[in-house]
Amino acid sequence: MRSSALLVVQALFSVFTVITAQRNAKDKPRNVLLILADDGGFEIGAYGNKICQTPNLDALAKNSLIFNKAFTSVSSCSPSRSALLTGMPSHQNGMYGLHQAENHFDSFSDITSLPKILKEHGIRTGIIGKKHVGPESVYPFDFAVTEENNSILQVGRNITHIKLLAREFLNNATEPFFLYIAFHDPHRCGHTNPEFGEFCQHFGNGDTGMGLIPDWQPIYYQPDEIQLPYYIPDTWAAREDVAAQYTTVSRLDQGVGLILQELKDSRHSDDTLVIYSSDNGIPFPNGRTNLYDSGIAEPMFISSPLHKERRGQVTNSLTSLLDIVPTLLDWYDIKHEDFSKTNLVESRALTGKSLLPLLIKEPDDTSSEAVFASHNLHEVTMYYPMRMIRTHRYKLIHNINYNSPFPIDQDFYLSPTFQDILNRTKNNQNTFWFKTLKEYYKRPEWELFDLKHDPEELNNIVKKNSSREIFEELKVKLLKWQNDTNDPWICSPHAVFENKGLFKLNPQCLDLDNVW
Numbered sequence: 001m002r003s004s005a006l007l008v009v010q011a012l013f014s015v016f017t018v019i020t021a022q023r024n025a026k027d028k029p030r031n032v033l034l035i036l037a038d039d040g041g042f043e044i045g046a047y048g049n050k051i052c053q054t055p056n057l058d059a060l061a062k063n064s065l066i067f068n069k070a071f072t073s074v075s076s077c078s079p080s081r082s083a084l085l086t087g088m089p090s091h092q093n094g095m096y097g098l099h100q101a102e103n104h105f106d107s108f109s110d111i112t113s114l115p116k117i118l119k120e121h122g123i124r125t126g127i128i129g130k131k132h133v134g135p136e137s138v139y140p141f142d143f144a145v146t147e148e149n150n151s152i153l154q155v156g157r158n159i160t161h162i163k164l165l166a167r168e169f170l171n172n173a174t175e176p177f178f179l180y181i182a183f184h185d186p187h188r189c190g191h192t193n194p195e196f197g198e199f200c201q202h203f204g205n206g207d208t209g210m211g212l213i214p215d216w217q218p219i220y221y222q223p224d225e226i227q228l229p230y231y232i233p234d235t236w237a238a239r240e241d242v243a244a245q246y247t248t249v250s251r252l253d254q255g256v257g258l259i260l261q262e263l264k265d266s267r268h269s270d271d272t273l274v275i276y277s278s279d280n281g282i283p284f285p286n287g288r289t290n291l292y293d294s295g296i297a298e299p300m301f302i303s304s305p306l307h308k309e310r311r312g313q314v315t316n317s318l319t320s321l322l323d324i325v326p327t328l329l330d331w332y333d334i335k336h337e338d339f340s341k342t343n344l345v346e347s348r349a350l351t352g353k354s355l356l357p358l359l360i361k362e363p364d365d366t367s368s369e370a371v372f373a374s375h376n377l378h379e380v381t382m383y384y385p386m387r388m389i390r391t392h393r394y395k396l397i398h399n400i401n402y403n404s405p406f407p408i409d410q411d412f413y414l415s416p417t418f419q420d421i422l423n424r425t426k427n428n429q430n431t432f433w434f435k436t437l438k439e440y441y442k443r444p445e446w447e448l449f450d451l452k453h454d455p456e457e458l459n460n461i462v463k464k465n466s467s468r469e470i471f472e473e474l475k476v477k478l479l480k481w482q483n484d485t486n487d488p489w490i491c492s493p494h495a496v497f498e499n500k501g502l503f504k505l506n507p508q509c510l511d512l513d514n515v516w
């Protein structure tokens with residue numbers, strides 16, 4: 001009798017505790033502001049660039065944990081954005097390549113995305129700028145001002161326009177919220193709007209025919225003063241290209257400053273997690289569309305009003321953009337099961353991890369950390385599937401379509417830097433590049449790099465006897481990740497994956513005898 005009465009009291013008490021805890025959690029809204037650059041890299045003071053002026057990003061970095069080893073899971077716009085919003089690599093969410101026009105890629109219709117799950121949990125969602133993912137049913141935002149119904153220049157590069165849209169969203173009384181600001185800066189624009197310059201660096205600068213962006217103070221850079229990364233050739237064409245990119249990065253930086261001021265003015269600085277990153281590598285040779293570090297390493301700052309322990313510090317923990325979904329679920333206190341349950345396919349589980357613990361403390365042992373990547377296409381003509389695992393010391397890339405030349409996209413092809421490399425190569429002149437165009441096009445099936453001794457990834461050690469053990473170890477881990485993420489390419493290119501009929505319960509890779 002007595003013990004059961006006690007149990008009842010205890011049960012009542014714990015129900016009461018749960019309700020109180022829930023109410024407290026509810027009373028205190030937890031919001032998120034996710035800021036994404038388009039093809040943005042490390043042209044930021046906080047990352048050691050002394051020339052490109054980015055005072056606003058530097059100030060954000062001071063209030064953030066600065067990620068030194070953050071990587072995208074794919075170096076291509078739509079696939080990266082889909083992975084960012086679903087927590088699943090492109091082969092798992094279905095966005096194999098670019099979304100727009102003839103490229104026509106979409107995520108699978110049953111996929112759960114951040115905007116979808118947050119909406120279900122009563123969180124108001126907004127996107128301003130470049131969306132570039134679909135279908136709408138998978139990525140539904142309550143407030144959407146994107147390229148789908150607007151000029152991408154206005155919603156992605158006009159920082160005054162973007163500021164006013166952010167104000168409209170933030171001034172709405174309903175909370176909690178998730179606001180995703182996807183700048184189109186510092187993407188190239190020579191391919192679509194050559195009248196504004198290679199990086200749209202003249203758009204809105206007040207010159208005749210360029211219009212005016214009232215909040216923008218353009219900063220111009222001299223080609224001979226820029227800081228060249230090792231993977232860009234030291235030629236005048238490339239230097240002018242980078243100088244134009246810096247001007248656009250500085251516009252992005254001023255845009256970030258305006259948005260953070262809006263957040264402050266709407267009195268949400270104290271309840272909003274702010275994340276800054278970029279979708280893929282910069283649009284230069286060896287950058288975007290590559291799985292070399294120059295293509296996948298991303299800037300990342302996370303500033304939390306509730307985690308002040310490591311502000312201004314640097315983390316070297318290996319981080320993936322696939323970690324953003326688990327991080328936001330953790331922040332909003334939404335269970336992973338709630339996230340996955342709407343997926344019809346059971347195996348579409350998340351492989352990322354919440355980054356919130358990192359905001360408090362660096363892990364004691366990071367030796368077993370690894371990040372993964374999966375690339376299939378950029379433009380529809382650019383079929384070049386690659387899979388990758390990167391640890392602190394090594395990187396293994398599997399070039400599945402290794403007999404084909406590495407493809408070049410329309411936008412990058414027209415860039416002065418690439419045209420210069422191409423012209424010089426054709427004319428047998430020195431390209432001043434760190435590899436030849438032929439080496440760039442022609443890649444072996446497996447590339448293994450010892451990043452400690454070869455950070456530029458020039459010396460493929462896969463055939464060395466001494467590499468055999470690490471090669472096998474990384475291959476096993478990569479295959480496990482491919483299996484965990486339901487990769488249709490898991491047996492490619494030397495076997496066929498059979499998983500239906502007789503093989504339904506025991507999927508197999510059946511040999512093709514096609515190695516020559």
Ligand SMILES: *[C@@H]1O[C@H](CO)[C@@H](O)[C@H](O)[C@H]1NC(C)=O
Pocket residue numbers: 136148149
């Ligand atoms: C905006 O564009 C999308 C995609 O093209 C379309 O589905 C939607 O109906 C449009 N919305 C408005 C308000 O025009």
Ligand SMILES: *[C@@H]1O[C@H](CO)[C@@H](O)[C@H](O)[C@H]1NC(C)=O
Pocket residue numbers: 142143168169172173174
């Ligand atoms: C403001 O919130 C209301 C109610 O949730 C919604 O109907 C409206 O579209 C929102 N406006 C903006 C700009 O988000």
Ligand SMILES: *[C@@H]1O[C@H](CO)[C@@H](O)[C@H](O)[C@H]1NC(C)=O
Pocket residue numbers: 154158160161203204210211212213214
């Ligand atoms: C940028 O947006 C502002 C505010 O909407 C507008 O006044 C201005 O003309 C726009 N600038 C350009 C270059 O389109």
Ligand SMILES: *[C@@H]1O[C@H](CO)[C@@H](O)[C@H](O)[C@H]1NC(C)=O
Pocket residue numbers: 237416419420423
């Ligand atoms: C490359 O060559 C083409 C054709 O000869 C020429 O139009 C272009 O200006 C050259 N580009 C560079 C960067 O030298």
Ligand SMILES: *[C@@H]1O[C@H](CO)[C@@H](O)[C@H](O)[C@H]1NC(C)=O
Pocket residue numbers: 465
């Ligand atoms: C590498 O291993 C192969 C096969 O075991 C052997 O024949 C060869 O001599 C080794 N090479 C070196 C440089 O040790």
Ligand SMILES: *[C@@H]1O[C@H](CO)[C@@H](O)[C@H](O)[C@H]1NC(C)=O
Pocket residue numbers: 347479480483484
């Ligand atoms: C692949 O995953 C399935 C579960 O989805 C598991 O049963 C199987 O053992 C895994 N195979 C490998 C090689 O990891």
